[in-house]
Structure formats: structure tokens, C-alpha cells
Amino acid sequence: MRFRDYLSLFLVIILGFIIFQAFDGTIDNGLNIKQFGEVNLSERTSIHYINKDVNNESTQIIYNESKNPESGSANYVTSIIANYRALDTLGEITVLFIAAAGLAFVLGDHNKNNAFASDASFIVKIGVKILFPLLFLLGIYIIIHGHLTPGGGFQGGAVIATAILLKFLAYKDYKLNHTGLTILESFAGISFLIIGLIGLYTDGSFLTNFLANGTIGTLFSAGVIPIIYILIGIKVGAELSGIISNLINA
Amino acid sequence: MILLTTLGYIMIILGSLFLLLGALGIVRMPDLYNRIQAGTKATTLGALSSIIGVGLVNPNWFFKTLIIAIFIVLTNPIGSHSIARSSYKSGLKPELQSEIDEYKPENIQDERSDLR
Numbered sequence: 477m478r479f480r481d482y483l484s485l486f487l488v489i490i491l492g493f494i495i496f497q498a499f500d501g502t503i504d505n506g507l508n509i510k511q512f513g514e515v516n517l518s519e520r521t522s523i524h525y526i527n528k529d530v531n532n533e534s535t536q537i538i539y540n541e542s543k544n545p546e547s548g549s550a551n552y553v554t555s556i557i558a559n560y561r562a563l564d565t566l567g568e569i570t571v572l573f574i575a576a577a578g579l580a581f582v583l584g585d586h587n588k589n590n591a592f593a594s595d596a597s598f599i600v601k602i603g604v605k606i607l608f609p610l611l612f613l614l615g616i617y618i619i620i621h622g623h624l625t626p627g628g629g630f631q632g633g634a635v636i637a638t639a640i641l642l643k644f645l646a647y648k649d650y651k652l653n654h655t656g657l658t659i660l661e662s663f664a665g666i667s668f669l670i671i672g673l674i675g676l677y678t679d680g681s682f683l684t685n686f687l688a689n690g691t692i693g694t695l696f697s698a699g700v701i702p703i704i705y706i707l708i709g710i711k712v713g714a715e716l717s718g719i720i721s722n723l724i725n726a
Numbered sequence: 727m728i729l730l731t732t733l734g735y736i737m738i739i740l741g742s743l744f745l746l747l748g749a750l751g752i753v754r755m756p757d758l759y760n761r762i763q764a765g766t767k768a769t770t771l772g773a774l775s776s777i778i779g780v781g782l783v784n785p786n787w788f789f790k791t792l793i794i795a796i797f798i799v800l801t802n803p804i805g806s807h808s809i810a811r812s813s814y815k816s817g818l819k820p821e822l823q824s825e826i827d828e829y830k831p832e833n834i835q836d837e838r839s840d841l842r
Contacts, residue, residue, distance in 0.1 A: 596808070597807070597808070597811055599804060599807050600804055600807070600808055603800060603801075603804040606800060607800055607801065610797070610800075
């Protein structure tokens with residue numbers, strides 16, 4: 477073994493020691509992580525969320541009238557996904573990114589041709605020509621209205637990737653621009669992190685909703701939630717399209 | 727308004743009838759080329775009239791149902807065309823042999839390869 481290997485082994489042991497110290501409840505290390513079963517639940521954040529009223533008062537929230545409620549998103553699944561548990565969503569899109577990257581490492585060879593020997597028939601080509609812009613528009617609609625109606629970034633991104641799949645099915649020479657996809661993905665991921673850091677700077681917690689919420693139920697409402705969902709939509713659409721392209725060209 | 731609602735319910739019932747007939751056809755027909763008739767033509771008309779009927783019963787949803795209907799009109803025939811064409815090209819023979827086969831390569835007069 478070379479010196480570098482000894483060094484990395486040493487670093488791993490040090491890191492393991494620190495992690496063990498941090499999660500050992502018997503030592504008071506200032507991190508306040510206790511052993512299983514000895515935790516006082518009222519000190520955890522979740523209990524605050526379970527027992528609270530919106531805005532600490534019991535006003536009724538009226539669609540299209542109430543201004544600046546706590547989350548501002550009419551679809552409260554979205555307010556959980558893109559606001560309260562946005563860090564979790566960041567992890568999810570990272571999982572998707574790693575899956576796409578692994579597939580690209582194994583199968584990614586953009587010089588190969590499609591798996592199909594010939595173009596699809598005339599009818600399919602014309603149908604795809606009509607359907608492609610409609611499906612793209614539907615995907616964008618689902619993404620933009622994620623904070624108002626069911627749907628959102630993940631679903632709309634999947635619809636956009638389906639439109640790309642139709643193009644692949646119809647034309648055997650269809651190629652995606654992988655450089656453009658990479659740029660879109662990186663832009664969306666970095667913007668997501670930057671929005672989180674702006675929230676950390678202004679309001680003191682990562683990925684908090686730092687914009688005004690507006691009237692609930694309108695298109696321009698819910699502060700940072702639609703922006704985050706649009707970024708998620710761009711990222712998911714680009715990644716799923718890349719996965720489809722890599723699988724078909726494999 | 728009562729006329730629209732009645733018309734809507736009639737269309738929903740008619741559509742359900744067509745969907746039922748399509749399901750029966752899939753059970754009763756002998757092979758793929760016959761089943762695809764039942765599975766596509768009947769269900770296209772059935773789904774269309776049920777959805778438009780829902781739009782007539784509740785006029786607020788009419789344009790949304792119209793969009794769904796347009797998507798069905800665009801996708802359903804193309805899908806069935808693809809299935810039938812690929813099964814013909816992969817050599818699936820009809821159950822009942824008929825004399826007429828207009829899709830045989832020597833029967834196609836048009837030289838454009840797009841149509842094959």
C-alpha cells in the first residue's frame with residue numbers, strides 16, 4: 477500500500493470515530509442527539525408542525541380571497557413537497573440524477589444508431605408531428621400549475637419525456653442534444669440550491685419561502701414554490717429524456 | 727339547461743353501451759385483426775361520447791373534456807394502426823383466410839415507401 481492509501485484509511489477511521497461520537501447518546505457533545513427511546517418529542521420540530529394553526533390563528537382560508545396564508549399554495553401536497561420538505565425533494569432529484577448518470581456511464585454511446593431498423597409508418601409520423609407540441613404544452617401546463625392543481629414538476633417532466641419518446645419512436649434518426657440536456661440539468665440543480673441559500677441568508681433556514689405569498693389560488697402566488705417546481709420540472713424532464721435516449725441508443 | 731343535462735346523460739349511456747359492446751367484441755372475435763376493430767373503434771366512440779356527455783352535464787368542464795376528447799381522437803387510431811401494422815409485418819396470419827389482402831407488397835401500386 478502506498479502512502480495515499482494509508483492516509484485515506486486514517487481519514488476514514490477518524491470520520492467513523494467522529495460519527496460514532498456524535499450519535500452516541502451517553503456522551504454530552506452538544507449535538508443533542510439522544511438514544512432511541514429517550515427523546516423528548518416536544519423538542520423536535522415535527523411536534524410543532526402537528527400542533528399548530530396556520531398563522532397561529534384560526535381564520536378560515538377562502539380560495540381566491542385570502543392573502544398571504546402561511547404556505548400560500550392552494551395544493552397543499554405541493555406546499556409539503558416544495559416548501560416544508562423541500563430538502564427531501566432535493567434528495568429525490570439527486571437520486572434521479574445519480575440513476576441517470578449511472579445509466580449514461582454504462583450505456584451512454586451517442587454515436588450509435590437507434591434500435592429501430594426503419595422509420596415508423598406515415599400515419600405515426602404525422603400523428604407524432606401533431607401530438608409532440610400538444611404534449612409538450614401539456615407538460616409545461618402541468619409544471620406551471622403545480623401549486624394550484626394536482627400534478628407538478630415530476631409529473632410534467634414525465635409528460636415532456638413522453639413527448640421526446642414519441643419522437644424517438646417515429647423517426648429512427650432522431651438524436652437528442654446531450655450537451656443542451658446537461659446544461660439544462662445543471663442550471664436547474666444549481667438554481668434550486670441558490671434559491672435555498674437565498675432563503676438561508678434572508679430568513680435563516682435553508683429553502684424557506686422568502687417571497688410574498690400573494691392571494692391563494694392565483695397563478696402568481698405561493699412565493700418560491702412555483703419557481704422551485706418549474707426548476708424540478710426542467711430537471712426531471714431533461715433527466716428522463718436523457719435516460720430514454722440512452723436506453724434507445726444502447 | 728335541463729335539455730343539455732338530459733342530452734349529456736343520454737350520451738353517457740350511449741357511450742357506456744359502446745364500451746360494453748367493445749368489451750364483448752374482444753371476448754367474441756376470433757383473432758387480433760378482428761379484436762382490434764372492437765378494441766379501438768367501439769372504445770373510441772364510447773369514450774368520446776361518455777366524456778362529451780360529462781362535459782354537457784357539467785358545462786364548466788366542457789372545454790377540459792373537449793381537450794381530453796381531442797387527445798383520444800389523435801392517439802387511439804394511431805395506436806391501433808401501429809399494433810395492426812407491426813403484427814402484420816411480424817407475420818401474424820388472420821384466423822379466417824380471406825382472398826383480399828391489399829397490404830401485400832405486390833398489391834401496393836404507390837411506389838412511395840412511406841405508405842408501406
